Amino acid sequence: MDNQKQSILHSRLQSYTLGIAGVGGLGSNAAISLARVGIGRFILVDFDRVEESNLNRQYFFREHIGKYKVEVIRELINRIDPTIQVTTYKQRLEPGKMAPFFKDADVIIEALDAAETKTQFIEEIQQKYPKKLLVAASGVAGYGHMDRIKTMTCGTLALCYDPKAKSSEEDVLMAPKVCAMANWQADIAITYLLEKE
Amino acid sequence: MTLSVNNKQISYIEQETVVALLKRLNFTFPLLVVKINGTLIPRESYDTTIIPKDASIQIIHMISGG
Numbered sequence: 001m002d003n004q005k006q007s008i009l010h011s012r013l014q015s016y017t018l019g020i021a022g023v024g025g026l027g028s029n030a031a032i033s034l035a036r037v038g039i040g041r042f043i044l045v046d047f048d049r050v051e052e053s054n055l056n057r058q059y060f061f062r063e064h065i066g067k068y069k070v071e072v073i074r075e076l077i078n079r080i081d082p083t084i085q086v087t088t089y090k091q092r093l094e095p096g097k098m099a100p101f102f103k104d105a106d107v108i109i110e111a112l113d114a115a116e117t118k119t120q121f122i123e124e125i126q127q128k129y130p131k132k133l134l135v136a137a138s139g140v141a142g143y144g145h146m147d148r149i150k151t152m153t154c155g156t157l158a159l160c161y162d163p164k165a166k167s168s169e170e171d172v173l174m175a176p177k178v179c180a181m182a183n184w185q186a187d188i189a190i191t192y193l194l195e196k197e
Numbered sequence: 198m199t200l201s202v203n204n205k206q207i208s209y210i211e212q213e214t215v216v217a218l219l220k221r222l223n224f225t226f227p228l229l230v231v232k233i234n235g236t237l238i239p240r241e242s243y244d245t246t247i248i249p250k251d252a253s254i255q256i257i258h259m260i261s262g263g
Contacts, residue, residue, distance in 0.1 A: 026263045113263035115228040119240075122230050122259075126237040141262040154255040155235030161257065168262035178262075 009194060010038035016193050017041040019105030021093055021121055023069040024048070025173060026137055027111030028059035029182035030189075035077040037190055041085040042077060044070040045101050047092040057175040095120050099128035107189045110136035111182070115167065126157060133158060133192050135185045139165030140178050149181065151188060158192070160184040201253045209250055215243040219256070228259040 018039050020027045023046040031042060050064040050072060064072045070088035077084050089101055093112070098121050102108050108125055112118050118136065125134050139149075139162030152159040160181050165171070198209040202222065213221075215231055215238055231238045232255045238246050248254070 022263055024263050111263055113261060115259040115261040118259045118261075118263075119228045119230060123237060123239050127239065130236075136259075137263065138257065139260045139262070141260070152255070152257060154232045154257075157230070157232065157237070159257055162260075163258065165260055165262070167260050171262075173262055 013038035013190060013193060014040035016106045017043065017104055018189060019043040019045075019102035019108040020111055021045050021098070021102070021108065022111040022113065023073050024054065024111065024113060025057040025178040026140065026182040026185065027109065028069065028073055029057075029179045030109055030111060030186040031073050032059050032076060032080070033183050033186040034189065035080045035084055037186075039084070039190075041087070042074075043087045043089075043101060043105055044073055045089045045091060045093060046070050047090055057173055057178040093117065093121060096124070098124045102129070102132075105132065107133045107135065107192060109185050109189060110134060111185070113168065122157065131156060133189070135160070135188045137161070137181045137185055139163060140181045141165055141168040141171035141173055143172070143174050143177055146177060146180060149184065151184070158188045160188065198250050200248060200251070203255055209248075213248045215246045215248065218248055218254070219243070222256075224256060224258075226258045230257040230259060231255070 018034055020031055023044050046069045048069050050060045050067055068090050074086040074088055077086050110121050133156050135158045137160040142165055148162045152161045199206045200209050233252050
């Protein structure tokens, strides 16, 4: 491994702010990977608390049950690197009010669950911040067929996409595919940040 | 003249709206993201937005789960 290159990339990523909408299966796993590679500041938005049913795919442990997800992820990020700044909002993303949280983000990750909220979020963010990269995901449910996942890029919207997946109402959500897509989103985000300079 | 939809070429129809295009392509999913030449088209504008000549269109189907 090229340690010098690794350290250069880590310090370049420190100047960036990542906004994450939803800190469940996609958001919690993406946040941890992005903290490990050096992102310097996070904005996390999620109203929810950790439940036992989240432990099959989300980056939480048994002792976190009942706690706010954004608070737990802030603590875990700071266990990786105490200098990372984490701004948390324990709020639901309501239609018409989604964009302002992410004003200071260089890249925004859509990590929401319901298709309706995802679509609404993409519309609001792309209209309010047409120049910011928005990394979304669609089709995270199920297992197998991981080779169907692809990146679809249209302008400043990049989508990690399995077009043939069923929705989470009709299929299961499991760690291997959810974590793969979360990390796929994280990889799109850092690639953009490292290559835009 | 043609249109590009998700990188596939289809025929261009004059004065076609987004609603008409989605119908022509048999998109029945309720939750789509539509971008024309890189610009996002909000859902409330689907019936008033006319597809321009030689447009590059991306239509993405949003699926629940996260």
